[in-house]
Amino acid sequence: MENSTNIAVSQVITPAELLAHWQGHRRVTRRTIEAFPEDAFFNHTIGGMRPFANMVMELLAIGVPGLKEIVEGKREAFNEDFKHDNKKATFLKLWDDTTDAINTYWAQLKPEQFQENVILFGQYEGTVWSQIFYFIENEIHHRAQGYVYLRALGIEPPLFYVRD
Amino acid sequence: MENSTNIAVSQVITPAELLAHWQGHRRVTRRTIEAFPEDAFFNHTIGGMRPFANMVMELLAIGVPGLKEIVEGKREAFNEDFKHDNKKATFLKLWDDTTDAINTYWAQLKPEQFQENVILFGQYEGTVWSQIFYFIENEIHHRAQGYVYLRALGIEPPLFYVRD
Numbered sequence: 001m002e003n004s005t006n007i008a009v010s011q012v013i014t015p016a017e018l019l020a021h022w023q024g025h026r027r028v029t030r031r032t033i034e035a036f037p038e039d040a041f042f043n044h045t046i047g048g049m050r051p052f053a054n055m056v057m058e059l060l061a062i063g064v065p066g067l068k069e070i071v072e073g074k075r076e077a078f079n080e081d082f083k084h085d086n087k088k089a090t091f092l093k094l095w096d097d098t099t100d101a102i103n104t105y106w107a108q109l110k111p112e113q114f115q116e117n118v119i120l121f122g123q124y125e126g127t128v129w130s131q132i133f134y135f136i137e138n139e140i141h142h143r144a145q146g147y148v149y150l151r152a153l154g155i156e157p158p159l160f161y162v163r164d
Numbered sequence: 165m166e167n168s169t170n171i172a173v174s175q176v177i178t179p180a181e182l183l184a185h186w187q188g189h190r191r192v193t194r195r196t197i198e199a200f201p202e203d204a205f206f207n208h209t210i211g212g213m214r215p216f217a218n219m220v221m222e223l224l225a226i227g228v229p230g231l232k233e234i235v236e237g238k239r240e241a242f243n244e245d246f247k248h249d250n251k252k253a254t255f256l257k258l259w260d261d262t263t264d265a266i267n268t269y270w271a272q273l274k275p276e277q278f279q280e281n282v283i284l285f286g287q288y289e290g291t292v293w294s295q296i297f298y299f300i301e302n303e304i305h306h307r308a309q310g311y312v313y314l315r316a317l318g319i320e321p322p323l324f325y326v327r328d
Contacts, residue, residue: 012278013176013293021297046210047315114176129177133185134325137304141324144308151211160305161298 015114019106022136023099024163029059029143030095031158033088035150041088044149052149055142056091057082062135064098067105069120070113070128078121179278183270186300187263188327193223193307194259195322197252199314205252208313216313219306220255221246226299228262231269233284234277234292242285 013021033041033056042053061080069076084090114129124131147157177185197205197220206217225244233240248254278293288295311321 010275011175012179012182012275013297015176017293018176021294025301046312047318049312049315111174111176129181130185133177137189137301138324140301140304141308141311144305145312147305148210148213148309148312151213154211160302 015106015109015111018132019103021163022132023102025136025139025143026095026099026102027163028158028160029056029139030092032143032146032150033091033095035155035157036088036146037153037155038088040149040153041091042086044153046149046152049145052142052146053091054080055146056095057084059139059142060091060094060098062138064101064105066120066131066135067102067109070118070131071105071108075122076120179270179273179275182296183267185327186296187266189300189303189307190259190263190266191327192322192324193220193303194256196307196310196314197255197259199319199321200252200310201317201319202252204313204317205255206250208317210313210316213309216306216310217255218244219310220259221248223303223306224255224258224262226302228265228269230284230295230299231266231273234282234295235269235272239286240284 033052036044036052040052042051045051058080061078061082065076065078109128114127114132116128117125118128118131119125120131124134126134147160150157197216200208200216204216206215209215222244225242225246229240229242273292278291278296280292281289282292282295283289284295288298290298311324314321
């Protein structure tokens with residue numbers, strides 16, 4: 001018990017804190033999806049980039065399948081181009097399903113796994129922490145591009161630092 | 165020694181890994197600055213947002229002063245609007261000076277500090293890890309906006325996932 005107390009105190013960030021941090025960012029991304037007008041979410045672009053809907057499809061293709069592969073060790077397919085009905089409500093539903101699934105898989109992740117090396121989707125190799133950081137940071141990266149799309153449309157994006 | 169070995173194995177991410185991760189992102193941001201044409205770096209905007217130079221000034225105002233305040237415990241001024249000579253070379257020089265200064269201050273950061281609560285710049289309160297995550301993620305956020313500026317200019321941004 002002495003030992004585990006020491007471990008907890010010396011953590012830069014605990015697994016529970018990292019999960020809460022990720023879900024906080026995911027709430028901001030959800031608000032970013034909500035801020036888009038229905039058509040602009042699927043059609044608005046700048047400089048030949050993808051519409052924000054396609055970036056969100058990428059995020060959905062990474063979060064749960066990536067975490068599931070880390071936890072279960074079975075290769076997952078990377079599918080960022082799924083069929084949908086061009087409705088924002090469908091994306092928000094998928095987003096919320098993902099929130100629950102991330103919590104479920106996270107509970108199966110062992111603290112000692114974060115420093116282990118894994119290959120995801122058959123090609124991306126790195127420690128588990130670096131994979132999860134990539135999931136979060138890739139989301140921040142694309143969401144920030146969504147912020148520029150919103151500004152170009154004259155719409156105020158959600159506050160970056162409010163994570164509730 | 166048994167004890168510290170256990171601690172190292174159970175870390176989600178070690179202080180050294182977090183520093184290397186941050187500096188990896190900072191190399192990508194440096195390449196983003198380099199990718200801008202001289203005048204566009206200071207003038208190009210979308211949707212009423214700041215030019216990328218001003219976003220970089222914000223990043224320079226956060227990184228070293230924020231880390232210095234964490235390490236030394238003395239309130240730092242937040243100065244994101246410093247005088248400059250409208251030259252990208254000046255910003256790249258400041259960027260490289262910041263790289264060295266971050267390494268220097270990081271060496272003074274103790275592992276047990278990451279879970280401590282601090283107030284930075286007289287107003288931002290949170291654990292040390294959350295402050296440093298904010299520094300990194302705010303950089304990712306604004307750099308991604310720089311990526312859209314570059315795309316709008318017909319310029320290919322640096323690869324997000326190459327951190328060398």
